[in-house]
Amino acid sequence: LHDVHGNVREWTLEMYNGRLEGKPLVDPKPRADGSRVTVRGGGWEDLAPRVRSAAREQVSPETVSNALGFRGVLALEL
16 A cells, blocks of 8 residues: 555556545446546645545646556456
8 A cells, every 4th residue: 555655656547536424335437527636645745634535626638747647447347
């Protein structure tokens, strides 16, 4: 987990919504409508309070930054 925090903010599949529903969700579907993308976590240029997985903000889909990236995941079939 320590390798995940503080490298770059991570681009998600979800479009940004300023208000989350506030209820427990199991396997939610990404929000598809909107004009801004949700990024999570903190990057190398952020202060310590922002370097956590719960941190979320919005960016334009055209944003280019050396502090913004994505994490590839391969799910194994069982």
